[in-house]
Amino acid sequence: MNSSHAVEIESVVKCFGDTRAVYEVSLNVDHGEVFGLLGPNGSGKSTLMKLMLGLLKPDGGSITVEGFDVQRNPIDVRRIVGYVPESPRLYEFLTCIEYLDFVADLYKLTAQTKKERITEFLRAFELEGRENEMLSGYSQGMRQKAAIIAALLHKPKLLILDEPLNGLDPRSAKILKDLIHKLADEGVSTVFSTHVLEIAEAICSRVAIMHDGRVLAQGSVAELRSKAGMPGSTLEELFLKLTGTGDVREIVEALAR
Amino acid sequence: MNLKTTYQLTKVLTYSQLRATSRIRGRLDFLRRPSAILLIDTVAFVGAFLVAQKLASIFTTTTLTSMGSSLAVQVMVDLPIFLMFLVMLSGLLWELSYSFSFTSTDMINHLPITATEYVLASSASVAFSYSVYVAVGLGGALGLALQFGLIYAWVMTVLMSLVGVLIGALGIEALRAFTNRASSLLYKRSGRAVMILRLVVLIAVFVFFQLIFNPTIMLSLLGSIAGSVQGALYFPLVWPSLAVASFLQDNLLSASLYAFLTFLLGGFFFLACARLRQAYWMPMPVSVKLSTATYEPRAGFLSRLGLNPAESAIVKKDFRSLSRRREMARFLAIPILIVASMLIPSLMSTQGSPASSAGIMFWFFSLTFGVTFFALFTSMISVGQEGSAVWNLYSSPLLPREFVRAKVSANIILSLPIAIAFWVGITLLGHTSFKASLAFLLVLAALILAESFVGLMLGVKYPDFGETIRSRFIRLTGMLTGMLLGMAIAGAILAPYGLYVLFKLQWLDRNIYFAVACFTSLILTALISAIAYRACVSSTKKLLAGLPV
Numbered sequence: 001m002n003s004s005h006a007v008e009i010e011s012v013v014k015c016f017g018d019t020r021a022v023y024e025v026s027l028n029v030d031h032g033e034v035f036g037l038l039g040p041n042g043s044g045k046s047t048l049m050k051l052m053l054g055l056l057k058p059d060g061g062s063i064t065v066e067g068f069d070v071q072r073n074p075i076d077v078r079r080i081v082g083y084v085p086e087s088p089r090l091y092e093f094l095t096c097i098e099y100l101d102f103v104a105d106l107y108k109l110t111a112q113t114k115k116e117r118i119t120e121f122l123r124a125f126e127l128e129g130r131e132n133e134m135l136s137g138y139s140q141g142m143r144q145k146a147a148i149i150a151a152l153l154h155k156p157k158l159l160i161l162d163e164p165l166n167g168l169d170p171r172s173a174k175i176l177k178d179l180i181h182k183l184a185d186e187g188v189s190t191v192f193s194t195h196v197l198e199i200a201e202a203i204c205s206r207v208a209i210m211h212d213g214r215v216l217a218q219g220s221v222a223e224l225r226s227k228a229g230m231p232g233s234t235l236e237e238l239f240l241k242l243t244g245t246g247d248v249r250e251i252v253e254a255l256a257r
Numbered sequence: 258m259n260l261k262t263t264y265q266l267t268k269v270l271t272y273s274q275l276r277a278t279s280r281i282r283g284r285l286d287f288l289r290r291p292s293a294i295l296l297i298d299t300v301a302f303v304g305a306f307l308v309a310q311k312l313a314s315i316f317t318t319t320t321l322t323s324m325g326s327s328l329a330v331q332v333m334v335d336l337p338i339f340l341m342f343l344v345m346l347s348g349l350l351w352e353l354s355y356s357f358s359f360t361s362t363d364m365i366n367h368l369p370i371t372a373t374e375y376v377l378a379s380s381a382s383v384a385f386s387y388s389v390y391v392a393v394g395l396g397g398a399l400g401l402a403l404q405f406g407l408i409y410a411w412v413m414t415v416l417m418s419l420v421g422v423l424i425g426a427l428g429i430e431a432l433r434a435f436t437n438r439a440s441s442l443l444y445k446r447s448g449r450a451v452m453i454l455r456l457v458v459l460i461a462v463f464v465f466f467q468l469i470f471n472p473t474i475m476l477s478l479l480g481s482i483a484g485s486v487q488g489a490l491y492f493p494l495v496w497p498s499l500a501v502a503s504f505l506q507d508n509l510l511s512a513s514l515y516a517f518l519t520f521l522l523g524g525f526f527f528l529a530c531a532r533l534r535q536a537y538w539m540p541m542p543v544s545v546k547l548s549t550a551t552y553e554p555r556a557g558f559l560s561r562l563g564l565n566p567a568e569s570a571i572v573k574k575d576f577r578s579l580s581r582r583r584e585m586a587r588f589l590a591i592p593i594l595i596v597a598s599m600l601i602p603s604l605m606s607t608q609g610s611p612a613s614s615a616g617i618m619f620w621f622f623s624l625t626f627g628v629t630f631f632a633l634f635t636s637m638i639s640v641g642q643e644g645s646a647v648w649n650l651y652s653s654p655l656l657p658r659e660f661v662r663a664k665v666s667a668n669i670i671l672s673l674p675i676a677i678a679f680w681v682g683i684t685l686l687g688h689t690s691f692k693a694s695l696a697f698l699l700v701l702a703a704l705i706l707a708e709s710f711v712g713l714m715l716g717v718k719y720p721d722f723g724e725t726i727r728s729r730f731i732r733l734t735g736m737l738t739g740m741l742l743g744m745a746i747a748g749a750i751l752a753p754y755g756l757y758v759l760f761k762l763q764w765l766d767r768n769i770y771f772a773v774a775c776f777t778s779l780i781l782t783a784l785i786s787a788i789a790y791r792a793c794v795s796s797t798k799k800l801l802a803g804l805p806v
Contacts, residue, residue, distance in 0.1 A: 020398060053652055055652065074802065075656060088648075091649070093582050094577060098574075101552075102573070106570055106650075108566050111555065111556070119552065132547055150649075233375055
């Protein structure tokens, strides 16, 4: 389906009881764009990502992914999206290869395609030689790699990555970052959340800063600097100012006492 | 041992169990506190007491006084071992569901708590969680005791029941340690054969523990050794009941001896469990390499059964789940346990032999019950057992009907070999006719099909994905509804054959009636399965529409 944006989010609201996890959020992600979602813990980033995939039902507003309404066509959306949650829980009783084979089958990949892609990704993420080990014995970083591979197997048009660099060693993190860029060049869009602001600054073409379920600002880092009237500032300084968590000196001093 | 720490830990464990399993929110939030258990216990005690009083008054106002008195005596004697078994059975079903990695990273392992403190706190918490059994049992016993003048015996029953319940709870602790040990020991080896061996060992441990705590077996044993003090000494788990029995026979010396031995047994269990926990509690998840073969995807026999890749993938995963997860082994032990606990006492009597016609019917009933319960239960838990890894399915383009077909297929493929093994056994041992043998096979196949669909229908509607110390995989409402519905459906499918056997309809040609019975039963099965399938697909649509929060 053709659409002007890869993701279109319009006034989305999601509440859990009395807590407003996401409130009146509107944003677009372009085709081939790497879009960063930034915000302190509990700001609504993960909830927004789950809403994009149709894993949660919004209480208001609408979301379309590649022209598909997430609520009306959840299966069509899931066919073209690759998702890595914040703490991916995998089937620990499976070996890595069994898990990837399982996921590939859910996307109905052919035997040939499965073999090619799984072998290629295992090699790229340095899991080759350990693919027959059960996931229960994997370290956090290795599990993260397995989840990332699983999300990439079916060549998605949109990648939703919730803190994907958690636990990854520097080499794998570099591979993932380069891969995201390469996929972006091929037209694959990525929505990416992270707490590491340097990484967001380095790989995202645009970012949205969330706080208490709302988007406080969105645009390229340069645009945000200019809007905030902080030319020459780092993304970290911008983030701390916008989210009102700037002065941490007193807290640190109190903790050190 | 620090008693204050033990008490605090007992409170924490009870709170964590209550809050992990309770879905009550809002105004009924007070039900998520330990005091709610006390309230429920009080209500259960009074309720059971009133019902027993009413029942006893019926006995005393009619000519059945001696029968009522015998019943009261039997209740007093059997209650301690029955309660011990109930706690043990509940433990097997609900207390052993911590996954391997979960246990090894459990916060409790890193806190300054000794093994004895933990064992006492954990067993006290388990015993408290299931105290409603004790309340019902002792309330009912008090009602009978007052009516038949057995109040002193009731006090003895209370004492022995409490120790019995504690022994049952300690048995769960021992079982936890043993399963950890079995897992750790075998996990150090690699290969698929070891996984199967591990499964067999775990099932054997479950079956062994359940059988030694089984009241039917213990009561048969009690019957066969009654009056023989020397014989009873060799069966420690019947000591609590023997103490009550001796008391009722005014043999105070024997009663004191068995009561003393019961306390000694409790103490021994406690110390043994503390040692076991110290030695085996914390399993070390290690890397397990299952093969060294290079990856070669191929279409297996599941695709030849008509399942598409997504469906086959789920079936394969579910088989691996059952055969590799420690917390799932208990479910595979269920048919063996049911059949063994029904057949062992019958084998102790000469009439229970499959060679006699009464024996063959009992064997048929036991095996059918075992298979039916297994198919129903594994189907009911098949959705909830996905646990927190369920997001893998939610985020994939899986259609509801694919999910239903996969889950039902997995359950049928798993249950059928067990049914066929039972069928071959009964056919060979009972020397049954071709017709009876065919009917038995049809009944088993029909029951597996219908119960798998019905089980899944409830599994999808009431899944419990929580990975807690008492993971049920299905919510209590679903479990209870499933049990009742499952039994009703089994009754309906068996009814045409039952009429044939019971009434021996002479006005109708037996062969014609047999054919009609088979046909009716199969039509009923098809109808039930079709209705349940539609309900499954509809509930799966709702389920997959949003990740449970």
